[in-house]
Amino acid sequence: xxxxxxxxxxxxxxxxxxxxxxxxxxxxxxxxxxxxxxxxxxxxxxxxxxxxxxxxxxxxxxxxxxxxxxxxxxxxxxxxxxxxxxxxxxxxxxxxxxxxxxxxxxxxxxxxxxxxxxxxxxxxxxxxxxxxxxxxxxxxxxxxxxxxxxxxxxxxxxxxxxxxxxxxxxxxxxxxxxxxxxxxxxxxxxxxxxxxxxxxxxxxxxxxxxxxxxxxxxxxxxxxxxxxxxxxxxxxxxxxxxxxxxxxxxxxxxxxxxxxxxxxxxxxxxxxxxxxxxxxxxxxxxxxxxxxxxxxxxxxxxxxxxxxxxxxxxxxxxxxxxxxxxxxxxxxxxxxxxxxxxxxxxxxxxxxxxxxxxxxxxxxxxxxxxxxxxxxxxxxxxxxxxxxxxxxxxxxxxxxxxxxxxxxxxxxxxxxxxxxxxxxxxxxxxxxxxxxxxxxxxxxxxxxxxxxxxxxxxxxxxxxxxxxxxxxxxxxxxxxxxxxxxxxxxxxxxxxxxxxxxxxxxxxxxxx
Numbered sequence: 332x333x334x335x336x337x338x339x340x341x342x343x344x345x346x347x348x349x350x351x352x353x354x355x356x357x358x359x360x361x362x363x364x365x366x367x368x369x370x371x372x373x374x375x376x377x378x379x380x381x382x383x384x385x386x387x388x389x390x391x392x393x394x395x396x397x398x399x400x401x402x403x404x405x406x407x408x409x410x411x412x413x414x415x416x417x418x419x420x421x422x423x424x425x426x427x428x429x430x431x432x433x434x435x436x437x438x439x440x441x442x443x444x445x446x447x448x449x450x451x452x453x454x455x456x457x458x459x460x461x462x463x464x465x466x467x468x469x470x471x472x473x474x475x476x477x478x479x480x481x482x483x484x485x486x487x488x489x490x491x492x493x494x495x496x497x498x499x500x501x502x503x504x505x506x507x508x509x510x511x512x513x514x515x516x517x518x519x520x521x522x523x524x525x526x527x528x529x530x531x532x533x534x535x536x537x538x539x540x541x542x543x544x545x546x547x548x549x550x551x552x553x554x555x556x557x558x559x560x561x562x563x564x565x566x567x568x569x570x571x572x573x574x575x576x577x578x579x580x581x582x583x584x585x586x587x588x589x590x591x592x593x594x595x596x597x598x599x600x601x602x603x604x605x606x607x608x609x610x611x612x613x614x615x616x617x618x619x620x621x622x623x624x625x626x627x628x629x630x631x632x633x634x635x636x637x638x639x640x641x642x643x644x645x646x647x648x649x650x651x652x653x654x655x656x657x658x659x660x661x662x663x664x665x666x667x668x669x670x671x672x673x674x675x676x677x678x679x680x681x682x683x684x685x686x687x688x689x690x691x692x693x694x695x696x697x698x699x700x701x702x703x704x705x706x707x708x709x710x711x712x713x714x715x716x717x718x719x720x721x722x723x724x725x726x727x728x729x730x731x732x733x734x735x736x737x738x739x740x741x742x743x744x745x746x747x748x749x750x751x752x753x754x755x756x757x758x759x760x761x762x763x764x765x766x767x768x769x770x771x772x773x774x775x776x777x778x779x780x781x782x783x784x785x786x787x788x789x790x791x792x793x794x795x796x797x798x799x800x801x802x803x804x805x806x807x808x809x810x811x812x813x814x815x816x817x818x819x820x821x822x823x824x825x826x827x828x829x830x831x832x833x834x835x836x837x838x839x840x841x842x843x
């Protein structure tokens with residue numbers, strides 16, 4: 332007897348519906364075909380134990396399981412449940428005419444428990460797109476999949492619940508998730524705040540500019556100056572995620588299996604802070620079954636690289652192209668997957684190996700040339716792609732002991748949102764451009780027009796600091812953001828001067 336059930340394969344951040352054909356006929360052996368990996372092949376042993384331990388029978392005839400389309404590689408253990416249901420239906424242990432109306436996904440334990448899966452959200456989106464009546468997933472993933480409207484989503488925690496559902500559909504109730512209410516209620520619940528930071532007003536100003544224009548920033552200063560503390564508070568001043576951005580971000584985290592149990596939409600901009608021992612594949616994504624890396628998990632958020640020179644040079648260099656294109660393409664012999672990677676890079680580093688070069692009170696103990704050698708660990712092309720270079724100095728005791736309240740994140744965020752609204756209006760006819768940092772060279776010429784005085788100022792800076800053409804573009808973008816924060820339609824000389832000041836830590840003149 333031939334029975335069809337439906338599952339789904341996640342490729343990149345999207346899903347492809349898989350037809351699972353189970354045929355029980357004459358013979359004695361089991362076969363799974365359709366490019367299954369080892370985890371899929373091993374499902375037969377898990378299914379056999381789960382069926383027997385719950386009073387059901389494994390078919391004793393020849394069983395052929397075909398996963399179609401057969402030219403797409405199937406990976407993971409999430410096909411256990413649809414294969415098990417197909418086997419039971421093909422051997423007349425389940426009698427139902429509704430099997431083809433549902434997409435079923437889940438991993439089976441030997442006792443019949445249903446374990447969580449990755450990618451429930453893109454699977455649900457694809458199921459709705461293809462007109463399925465409902466989706467059945469593990470109970471752990473039900474709220475994640477339930478965010479998709481116009482689709483009945485059921486959660487099961489045991490094989491018997493699923494069998495009972497096909498015998499009596501009223502035995503399970505579809506989940507109801509008020510996505511919008513939960514999303515908007517949790518957008519502003521931050522544990523950290525800029526009011527916790529004493530002093531460092533110039534650094535806060537630089538981070539405000541970075542947040543307003545979506546610019547990359549590097550903080551250079553001695554240990555204990557507050558670089559990490561400031562960077563961790565950057566998400567609290569970024570504009571809140573839109574529903575579209577939240578959905579894109581949640582899909583990536585869903586595919587990577589990074590969503591917490593019973594999670595719905597990611598409501599806050601992600602903040603990712605990988606350790607400096609990370610590999611290049613873990614950072615940009617890839618692997619045998621390509622998965623998103625840290626730069627994609629930071630999509631629409633912040634990627635914080637602490638102690639930047641300690642990262643392997645090859646790891647840092649693979650970021651250069653994704654930083655420009657805001658996506659990363661993972662190519663394999665038979666396929667190429669695109670993962671979005673529109674993130675703000677925030678990096679921090681000590682100015683030298685001992686950490687005290689240019690310190691106002693402590694003397695640097697590094698030998699001659701050590702500072703430049705240390706900075707040379709970061710390539711010029713990577714530094715070029717960082718818009719703001721900010722020197723962080725230690726906070727004096729008078730500031731630390733001051734009881735005066737610092738400006739809270741809410742006040743800074745209001746200014747940032749206002750500047751982003753100006754940019755949204757400016758770029759409304761340009762797809763994929765949402766902030767000044769995203770401008771192409773063509774847009775830059777149209778929007779960042781400066782007068783003769785500013786031209787002369789910029790020329791002098793370019794010659795003295797030996798800046799590249801890319802740095803020239805970055806200065807114009809930052810100056811446009813500063814003008815937006817002040818509500819100015821034109822870029823003035825003072826805006827340009829402040830932007831140039833944030834390039835003062837370029838390799839060519841720092842550490843000499």
